Amino acid sequence: MRTMATSALALMAGLTASAMAQEAAPPVDAADEEVVVTVQLRKQKLLEVPMAVTAITGSTLERFGITKFDELSLIVPGFEVQEQSANNTGFVIRGITSDSGSAQSEPRIAVFQDGVSTSRNRGTYMELYDLERIEVARGPQATLFGRGALIGAVNVIQNKADPDAFSGSGALGVGDRGFFRAEGVINVPIVEGKVAIRAAATHRQREGFVDNLSGGDALGGVNVDAWRVATTLQPTDKIRFDLIFNQHVDRNSGTAFKSGTYAPVGGTLSPFTPAALNLSAAGFEGGREIGLNRRVQSATLLGSWDFDNGLTLTSVTGLRHFNALELFDADGSAMPLIIAAEDAKGDQVSQEFRLAFDTGGSVTGFAGVSYFEEDGTQRSATQYDERYALAFATGLITGPATPSLAQVQAIGTGFLTSLTGSPAAAAALYAQLDPLHGEYSINRGETTSWDVFGDVTWKVTDRFELNGGVRYTRDDKTSTLAAANTRTPSALGGLLVAQSLGQQAAAAASAGNIPLALALQAQANGIITAIANPAIPDPPVGLFTQPQALLSKNDTFDGFTWRLTARYQASDNVSLWASYARGRTPEVIAISPGNLPGSSAAIETLPAETVDSYEIGARAAGLLDGTLDAEGSFYYYDYNDFQTTQFVGGSIRTLNAGAATAYGFESAVQWRASDELTLFGTYGYNHARFETGAREGNHFRLSPDHTVSAGFTFEVPIAGFGIIALTPTYSWQSEVFFDDNNDRLDLQPAVLPGLRDRAVDEFQKAYGLFNVRLSYETEDGGWTVTGFVNNIADQEYLLDAGNVGDSFTIPTFIRGPGRTAGVEIAAKF
Numbered sequence: 001m002r003t004m005a006t007s008a009l010a011l012m013a014g015l016t017a018s019a020m021a022q023e024a025a026p027p028v029d030a031a032d033e034e035v036v037v038t039v040q041l042r043k044q045k046l047l048e049v050p051m052a053v054t055a056i057t058g059s060t061l062e063r064f065g066i067t068k069f070d071e072l073s074l075i076v077p078g079f080e081v082q083e084q085s086a087n088n089t090g091f092v093i094r095g096i097t098s099d100s101g102s103a104q105s106e107p108r109i110a111v112f113q114d115g116v117s118t119s120r121n122r123g124t125y126m127e128l129y130d131l132e133r134i135e136v137a138r139g140p141q142a143t144l145f146g147r148g149a150l151i152g153a154v155n156v157i158q159n160k161a162d163p164d165a166f167s168g169s170g171a172l173g174v175g176d177r178g179f180f181r182a183e184g185v186i187n188v189p190i191v192e193g194k195v196a197i198r199a200a201a202t203h204r205q206r207e208g209f210v211d212n213l214s215g216g217d218a219l220g221g222v223n224v225d226a227w228r229v230a231t232t233l234q235p236t237d238k239i240r241f242d243l244i245f246n247q248h249v250d251r252n253s254g255t256a257f258k259s260g261t262y263a264p265v266g267g268t269l270s271p272f273t274p275a276a277l278n279l280s281a282a283g284f285e286g287g288r289e290i291g292l293n294r295r296v297q298s299a300t301l302l303g304s305w306d307f308d309n310g311l312t313l314t315s316v317t318g319l320r321h322f323n324a325l326e327l328f329d330a331d332g333s334a335m336p337l338i339i340a341a342e343d344a345k346g347d348q349v350s351q352e353f354r355l356a357f358d359t360g361g362s363v364t365g366f367a368g369v370s371y372f373e374e375d376g377t378q379r380s381a382t383q384y385d386e387r388y389a390l391a392f393a394t395g396l397i398t399g400p401a402t403p404s405l406a407q408v409q410a411i412g413t414g415f416l417t418s419l420t421g422s423p424a425a426a427a428a429l430y431a432q433l434d435p436l437h438g439e440y441s442i443n444r445g446e447t448t449s450w451d452v453f454g455d456v457t458w459k460v461t462d463r464f465e466l467n468g469g470v471r472y473t474r475d476d477k478t479s480t481l482a483a484a485n486t487r488t489p490s491a492l493g494g495l496l497v498a499q500s501l502g503q504q505a506a507a508a509a510s511a512g513n514i515p516l517a518l519a520l521q522a523q524a525n526g527i528i529t530a531i532a533n534p535a536i537p538d539p540p541v542g543l544f545t546q547p548q549a550l551l552s553k554n555d556t557f558d559g560f561t562w563r564l565t566a567r568y569q570a571s572d573n574v575s576l577w578a579s580y581a582r583g584r585t586p587e588v589i590a591i592s593p594g595n596l597p598g599s600s601a602a603i604e605t606l607p608a609e610t611v612d613s614y615e616i617g618a619r620a621a622g623l624l625d626g627t628l629d630a631e632g633s634f635y636y637y638d639y640n641d642f643q644t645t646q647f648v649g650g651s652i653r654t655l656n657a658g659a660a661t662a663y664g665f666e667s668a669v670q671w672r673a674s675d676e677l678t679l680f681g682t683y684g685y686n687h688a689r690f691e692t693g694a695r696e697g698n699h700f701r702l703s704p705d706h707t708v709s710a711g712f713t714f715e716v717p718i719a720g721f722g723i724i725a726l727t728p729t730y731s732w733q734s735e736v737f738f739d740d741n742n743d744r745l746d747l748q749p750a751v752l753p754g755l756r757d758r759a760v761d762e763f764q765k766a767y768g769l770f771n772v773r774l775s776y777e778t779e780d781g782g783w784t785v786t787g788f789v790n791n792i793a794d795q796e797y798l799l800d801a802g803n804v805g806d807s808f809t810i811p812t813f814i815r816g817p818g819r820t821a822g823v824e825i826a827a828k829f
Contacts, residue, residue, distance in 0.1 A: 035055050035057065035133075037049060037053065037055045037133070037135050038135070038155070038157070039051070039053050039055075039135045039137050039141075039144070039153075039155060040144060040455075041144055041314075041354065041356075041366060041455070042356060042358075042364075042366070046619070046621070047573070047575050047619055047621050048567075048575065049619075050467065050565040050566070050567040050575075050577035050578075050579060050617075051137060051138075051139060051141075051565070051577065051579060051615070051617075052078070052137070052138040052139055052615065052617055052631075052633040052635070052666055053135055053136065053137045053138070054076045054077070054079075054135070054136045054138075054668065055133055055134070055135050055136075056072065056075070056076070056133060056134045056136075057132070057133045058130070058131045058132055058133060058159065061128060061131060061134070062826075063713075063727070063773075064727070064729070064773070065773060065786070065788055065824070066128060067127060067128050067129060067181075067202075067204060068083065068127070068128060069081040069083065069089065069091070069125070069128070069154075070082070070083040070089075072128065072134065072136075074709055074729070074731040074769070075680075075682060075709050075729070075731075076136050076682070077666040077667065077668055077682040077683060077684035077707065077709075078093060078094050078138045078152075078664070078666045078684045078686065078707075079092070079093055079136050079138065079152075079154075080092040080702060080703070080704070080707070080733075082099070082702055082799060082800060083125070083799070084255060084799060084800050084814060085252060085255045085292055085326065086125045086222070086224070086250040086252060086292060086294060087101075087122055087125070087250070087292050087294055087324045087326045087342070087344070088101065088121070088122075088326075089121070089124060089125045090702055091109045091111065091124070091154070092109075092702045092703060093109050093136075093138050093151045093152035094138055094139070094151055094152065094635065094637070094662060094664060094686055094688070095662050095664075095686045095688030095700040095703035096108050096109070096150065096151040096152075096611070096639070096688075096700065096703075097700070097701055097702045097703070098119070098121065098148075099121055100121060101121050101122055101342060101344060101378055102378055102443055102445070102590075103344070103346070103376035103377050103378045103443050103444055103445035104443055104444075104445040104479045104588060104589060104590055104591065105445075105588060105590075105654075106147070106148065106585040106586055106588055106609075107119035107120065107121065107147075107148040107585070108148065108150040108151060108585055108609070109148065109149070109150070109151060109152055109153065109154065110141065110145040110146070110147070110148035110149035110152075110153040110154070111124050111148075111153070111154045111156070112145060112153065112154065112155045112156065113126065113156045113158070113246070113298070113300070114156070114157060114158055114242075114244060114300050114302060114316075115300075115302065115316040115318075115352070116298065116300050116316060116318030116320065116350060117145075117146070117147070117148065117318070117348070117350060117372070118298075118320065119147075119148040120322070120346050120348070120374070120376060122294075122322060122324045122344040122346065122378075123296050123320065123322030123324070123344075123346050125248075125250075125296075126156065126226070126246075126248055126296070127202055127204065127224055127226040127248060128156070129183055129200060129202040129226065130158065130159050130183070130185050130200035130202075130228065131156065131157065131158055131159060132157045132158065132159050132160075133157050134154065134155065134156050134157070135153075135154070135155040135157070136152070136153075136154050136155075137152055137153045137154075137155070138151075138152045138633075138635075138666065139151065139152060139579070139581060139583075139613050139615055139635060139637075140152075140561070140563070140581040140582060140583025140584075140611050140613050140637075141153040141581075141583070142471060142561035142581075142582070142583050142584055143453060143455065143469040143470060143471045143561050143562060143563045143581070144455070144469065144563075146370060146372075146451050146453070146471065146473065147372065147449065147451075147473060147585070147586060148585065149583060150583040150584065150585045150609060150610075150611055151583055151611055151613075151637075158228065158230070158244060159185075159198065159200070159230070160198065160230055160232055160242050160244075161187060161196035161197055161198035161230045161231055161232035161242070162187050162189070162196055162198070162232070163189045163190075163191065163192065163193050163194055163195055163196035163232055163234055164189065164192070164193055164196075165187070165189065166187065166188055166189060167185075167186075167187045167828070167829065168184075168185055168186040168187065168828070168829050169183075169184070169185045169826065169827065169828045169829070170182075170183065170184045170185070170826065170827050171183040171184075171824055171825065171826035171827075172824065172825055172826075173822055173823065173824035173825075174822055174823060175206075175788075175820060175821055175822020175823065176820060176821050176822065177206055177207040177209070177820060178205065178206060178207040178221075179205070179206045179207075179820060179822050180203070180204070180205050180206075181202070181203065181204045181205075181824065182202065182203045183200070183201070183202040183203075184200065184201055184202075185198070185199070185200040186198070186199055186200075193234070194233070194234050194235060195231075195232065195233055195234070196231070196232045197229070197230070197231045197232075198228075198229070198230040198231075198232075199227070199228070199229050199230075200227065200228045200230075201225075201226065201227040201228070202224075202225075202226050202227075203224065203225050203226075204222065204223075204224045205221075205222060205223045205224070206221060206222050206820070207221045208220035208221035208253050208256060209256070209815060209817055209818050210256040210258065210271075210274060210275050210815060211274040211275075212254070212274070212275055212276065212277055212279070213264050213265075213267065213274050213275065213276040213334075214276050214277055214278060214279055214334065215279060216253070216254070216279045216289060216290075217253040217254075217291075218253065219253060219254050219255065219256035219275060219277065220253065220254075220255065220256040220814075220815075220817075221252060221253035222250070222252050222253075223250070223251045223252060223253075224248070224249070224250055224252075225248075225249045226246070226247065226248040226249070227246075227247055228244065228245065228246050228247075229244070229245045230242060230243070230244045230245075231243045231244075238305065238306040238307070239304070239305050239306075240302075240303070240304050241301065241302065241303050241304075242300075242301070242302040243299070243300070243301050243302075244298075244299070244300045244301075244302075245297075245298070245299050246296070246297065246298045246299075246300075247295070247296070247297050247298075248294075248295070248296040248297075249294070249295050249296075250292050250293070250294040250295075250324075251291070251292070251293055252291055252292040252294075253290075253291050254277060254279075254289070254290030254291045254327070254328060254329065255290075255292075255326070255328050255814065256271070256275060256814050256815060257275075257277070257328055257329060257330065257332040257803055257804075257805065257812035257813075257814060258271045258275040258277075258332045258812055258813050258814070258815075259275075259331060259332035259333040259399075259805065259810060259812055259813075260332075260759065260761060260801075260810070260811050260812065260813050261333070261398070261399040261400065261810045261811075262331070262332075262333035262334070262335060262399045262400060262401070262402045262810070263333075263399065263400040263401065263402065264276035264333075264334055264402070265334065265402065269399075269400055271798065271813035271814065271815045272796045272815050275332065276333065276334040276402075277290060277329035277332065277333075277334075278290070278329050278334070278336055278339055280327075280339075281336060281339045281383050281436070282436060283383070283436050283438070284327075284339055284341070284381075284383040284436070284438065285325075285327055285341050285381065288325075288327055289327065290327045290328050290329055290339075291326070291327060292324065292325070292326040293324070293325050293326075294322070294323070294324035294325070294326070295322065295323050295324075296320070296321070296322040297320070297321050297322070298318065298319065298320045298321070299318070299319045300316070300317065300318050300319075301315070301316075301317040301318075302314075302315070302316055302317075303315035303316075303317075309359070310357055310358050310359035310360065311355060311356070311357050312355070312356045312357075312358075313353070313354070313355050313356075314352075314353070314354045314355075314356070315351075315352070315353055315354075316350075316351070316352040316354075317350070317351050317352075318348065318349070318350040318351075319348070319349055320346070320347070320348040321346065321347050321348075322344070322345065322346050323344075323345050324342075324343070324344045324345075325341065325342070325343045325344075326341065326342050327339070327340070327341045328340055328341070328804075330382070330803075330804040330805055330808075330812070331805055331808070331810055331812070332805055332810075332812035332813075333402055333810075334402050335385075335388050335402055335403070336385040336388060336435070337384065337385060337388045337389060337392060338382055338383075338384055338389075338804075338805075338808065339382070339383050340380070340381065340382045340383075340804060341379075341380075341381045341382075342378065342379070342380055342381075343377075343378070343379040343381070344376070344377070344378045344379075345376065345377050346374065346375070346376035346377075347374070347375050347376070348372075348373065348374045348375075349371075349372075349373045349374075350370065350371065350372045350373070351370065351371045352368060352369070352370035352371075353368055353369055353370075354366050354367070354368035355367055355368065362458060362459040362460070363456065363457070363458050363459070364456075364457050364459075365454065365455050365456035365457055366454065366455055367453070367454040367455075368451075368452075368453055368454070369450070369451065369452050369453075370450070370451040370453070371449070371450055371451075372447070372448075372449040372450075372451070373447070373448050373449070374445070374446070374447045375444075375445075375446050376444065376445050376446075377442060377443070377444045377445075378442070378443050378444075379440060379441070379442045380440060380441050380442075380443075380545075381438065381439070381440040381486070382438070382439050382440070382544065382545065383436060383437065383438045383439075383486075384434075384437045384438075384439075384490075384492075384543055384544075385435045385436070385437075386433035386434050386435065386437050386490065386491060386492040386543070387405070387408050387409065387412055387430070387433045387435060388403075388408050389492055389543060390408075390411075390412040390415065390416075390433060390492050390495075391403065391407075391408040391411040391412050391415075392755075392808075392810075393492070393496070393755065394411055394412075394415050395755055396411050397411065409430070412430055412433070413426050413427060413430050414426075416429045416430055416495070419495070419498070419499060419502070419528070420528060425528075425532065428532040429491075429495065429528065429531055429532050432491045432531050432532065432534070433491050433492060434487075434488065434490070434491060434492075436487075437485070437486075437487075437488075437490050437491075437492070437543060438485065438486030438487060439483070439484070439485050439486060439490070439542045439543065439544065439545040440483065440484060440486060440545065441481065441482070441483035441545050441548070441593045442481065442482050442483070443479070443480070443481050443591065443592075444478075444479065444480045444481070445477070445478075445479055445589075446477065446478040446479075447475055447476070447477050448475070448476045449473060449474065449475045449476070449586075450473070450474050451471055451472065451473050451474075452471070452472045453469070453470065453471035453472070454469065454470060454471075455467070455468070455469035455470075456468055456469070462569075463568060463569040463570070464566070464567070464568050464569070465566070465567050466564075466565070466566050467563075467564070467565040467566075467567070468562070468563070468564050468565075469562060469563050470560060470561070470562045471560065471561045471562070472558065472559075472560055473558060473559055473560075473561070473584075473586065474556070474557070474558040475556065475557045475558070475586045475587075476554070476556050477554065477555055477556070477557065477586075477587075477589055478552065478553070478554040478589075479552070479553055479589035479590070479591050479603075480550060480551065480552040480553075480591065481548065481550070481551045481552075481591035481592070481593060481601065482548060482549065482550045482551070483542070483545050483546060483547055483548040483593040483601070484547050484548075485540075485542050485547060488538065489537075489538040489539060489540050489541055489542070489547075490538075490541055490542050490543040490597075491531050491538060492543055493539075493541040493542050493543045493597040494527050494530070494531050494538050494539045494541055494597070495527075495528070495531060496596070496597045496598075497524075497527055497539060497541060497597045497598060498523075498524040498525075498527040498528050498531075499524075500597075500598060501520050501521070501523050501524035501527070502520070502521060502524045504520050505517045505518075505520035505521040505524065508520060527539055541597045542597070543597070544595050544596065544808075545593050545594075545595065546593055546594035546595065546596075546597065546599060546600065546601070548593050548594070548600075548601045551591050551601055551603060552591075553589050553591065553603055553605075554589075555587075555589060555605065557586055557587040557608070559584055559586065559608055560582075560584075561581075561582050561583060561584045562581070562582050563579060563580070563581035563582070564579065564580050564581070565577060565578070565579040565580075566578050566579075573620055573621050573622045573623060574618065574619070574620045574621075574623075575618070575619050575620075576616075576617070576618045577615075577616070577617050577618075577619075578615065578616045578617075579613075579614070579615045579616075580612070580613070580614050580615075581612075581613050581615075582610065582611070582612055582613075583610065583611035583612075583613065584608050584609065584610050584611075585608060585609045586608055587605060587606060587607060587608050588605070588606045588643070588654070589603070589604075589605055589606075590603075590604045590605075590606055590653075590654045591603050591604075592604075592651060592652065592653055592654065593651070594650065594651050595650055595651040595652055596650035596651070597650075598650060599650035599651045600651075602651065602653060604653070604654065606641070606643055606654060606656055607641045607656065608641065609639070609640070609641050609642060609643060610639075610640045610641065611637050611638070611639050611640075612637060612638045612640075613635060613636070613637035614635065614636050614637070615633055615634065615635040615636075616633065616634050617631065617632060617633030617634070618631065618632055618633075619631040624671075626672075627671060627672040627673065628669070628670070628671050628672075629669070629670045629671075630667070630668065630669045630670070631667065631668050632665065632666065632667035632668075633665070633666050633667075634663075634664070634665050635662075635663065635664055635665075635666075636661070636662070636663040637661065637662055637663075638659065638660075638661055639659065639660040639661065639662065640658075640659050641656050641658075641659075642656070642657045642658065642659065642660050642690075643655065643656060643657065644657045644695075644740050647807070652807060657690065657692075657693055657695060657740070658690070658691065658692035658693045659690075659691045659692050660688065660689060660690045660691050660700070661688075661689065661691055662686060662687060662688035662689070662700070663687050664684065664685045664686035664687060664688075665683075665684070665685045666682075666683070666684045666685075667682065667683050667684075668680075668681070668682045669681050669682075675715075676714055676715050676716060676717075677712060677713070677714050677715075678712060678713045679710075679711075679712045680710070680711055680712065680713075681708070681709060681710040681711070682707075682708070682709045682710075683706075683707070683708050684706070684707040684708075685705065685706055686703060686704070686705060686707075687705060688700040688703050690740070694746075694747060695740055695741060695742075695747070698737075698740060698741065698742045698744070699736075699737050699742055700740065701736075701737055701738055701739050701740050702736060702737075702738065703736065703737075704733040704734045704735065704736045704766075705734045705735075706732075706733065706734040707731070707732070707733045707734075708730075708731065708732045708733075709729065709730065709731040709732075710729070710730050711727060711728055711729030711730060712727070712728065713725055713726070713727045714726045714727075720779070721779070722776055722777050722778045722779045723776070723777045723779075724774070724775070724776050725773075725774070725775045725776075725777070726772070726773075726774050727772070727773045727774075727775075728770070728771070728772040728773075729770075729771050729772070730768060730769070730770050730771075731768060731769050732766070732767070732768035732769075733766065733767065733768075734766045735763060735764065735765050735766050736763065736764050737762070737763045738762045738763060738764070738798075738800055738801045738802050739762055739802050739806070742763070743757075743760050743761065743762040743763060743802075744760070745758065745760060748809075755808075755809045756809055757806065757809045757810075757811060759811075761801065761811070762801040762802045762806070762811055763801070764797055764798045764801075767795055767797045768795065769790075769791050769793075769795055770791070770792045770793055770795075771788070771789065771790045771791065771792065772788070772789050772792060773786055773787070773788045774786070774787045774788075775787075781828065782827060782828055782829065783825070783826070783827050784825070784826045784827075785823065785824070785825050785826075786823065786824045786825075786826070787821075787822070787823045788821065788822055788823070788824070789819065789820070789821045790817070790819065790820045790821070791817060791818060791819045791820065792819060793819070794818050794819040795816075795818075796815065796816075796818070797815070797816045798813055798814065798815060798816060799814045799815065799816045800813070800814045801813045801814070
């Protein structure tokens, strides 16, 4: 830690010393655009912002070919994105992950689209196109962005309609693996200077990287359509309204969950070779095939009124709806063991009013109030072949060969014979096992929230300013849960209950309690008799989701968040800052069903998670005669009441894992070495560890200690022809774990006796990705042709490991994309 602190201070000292001898241009990106951000809810030059924030302009996104969040994360220090699918994208800032799909959970990272929260995980992912810029603010931002900004915020600012000029653009791209991308934008003034309309649309598709030996499309393929219509009304130079409609649709092939336990016939366990996933299951979700169907719709109304007395009133109104149905083969093998679906829906209404004051004096600031209402559900459905599930539960099918139905039957009848003592009884019981047993649970979360907030900046001198902000949040929450068998109770679940009762009877007999032993054995025999006889109702149990009548709990919570910052303008082109901030996610009413037979539902009110963060940083723009931009920040934070999931007492529970700490350093540099050559790079160090409990010393999940990115753009102007530009980039990250338990054997619970994950393989070692883009642009900038190759070395790496299969001790693995290549042509007018 001392070394990182020394490095941070050395960088700041170096920037300050350089600034004393130089005056330079304002901050620019590689396209020579002045970087203006609104991360502090007002327009500022990036140099004036006292926090670690990276702003990527729309032109930079286009130059790097960035259309997805995971691509963006490669060039932003302290920010990682895991795109398992568009329906399950994990956002990570400074080691803290936000990816829960439960309708009752709270996001830890705020994702905003033009001031409207899109943070609910199943509705977060969006295609990145026709954007003004993206701002990634690291560190607690709850004072500015409200709920969800525990450790940071991502602010996506879309291009608005321009009433002053007609313009348009288009792009087409093709490549290997069926890659095709199209984008079109048109901006039309209706009343010059006052009214305009802008329309943009994009389509992107690509085949997956894992062939499915069971047939159908390659796994992990994408098919995305998105469109946007924006209108602007600007009756005067002091009043402006923007109305924006968005729709995003995903129709993706199945996620490439590949079993690490059972190999396809004639195949291997490697996630980088073909899988054999079941495309569908009879009677499950109407016979739909595995894959994702997702639709996100939103309407946003932005209003701004500038008054003559230095006051500005801003209104942000948002309506959002998402509907996402994803089917997947949870066991990742050819066995019809488990097929699953998640059906998530959400509706959101929000309104914010903010009054800012800036009279030209030493004190500026804003105050506001916001309203947020959300209603979401998550239906989790599973279907089991109980014949395979019984053989699996015995612990006798350990792989790697996938067992045949005949092998499964032999194992199952053998187990039932040992349970009943009679081959005939065993055969009768086996006949009752359901090959299409279905279960589901539905969790629902309703939230009504009010916020009151304010932020004040005092410019003590021309070069030194202090800032303070506070936000009060009051939430009214209702959580509900219901669970049921789809058709009939689980025969296998009943047999597991009978087995458990028999074991308890034997233990009682050994202890000399004969009456109890006889009573327990009688119960076990009664269950076995009921299951074997179709005329007798089976016990009302499930296999891995226990039936539960509607449970509901309502409560009200409130809390404060705050921030304090100090900024010193060392020179016209160097700024230093220090800050302390409190981040908070509201309390959660978590209601979860019982899982194994005999377990029951639980209602738990989990405390608010909090982060107390301390940071110092420096930012420079235009050093070395206007050619060098750099920034660096050092941080430390305490994380309290961290929530995680764990298998306890036969059920998966959300628990308070206690406390954790992290410290780190982030930096970014851009040097315009000549008119032709621009070099850039980032580095992030994050030491995030659990402090207490069984996970003490563990890494945070999805959190590498080190991340590096570097590259350059070399432009060759040719008179009368245009510009040829070469942009190679390299990104690297250190080892990463996919679960908070770090796949430690001592933290792997036994789901059933003899069933335990015994392999330590749910992590990804350090790896790097090398991409290159070569483009030609005409002299007037009207046409551009770009060739690209991503992951040139065809590096093999994992996106995720564990997943739903890990809950059954048979983890699955998802590979990352391999090498891709293509060409795009774009035009502007």
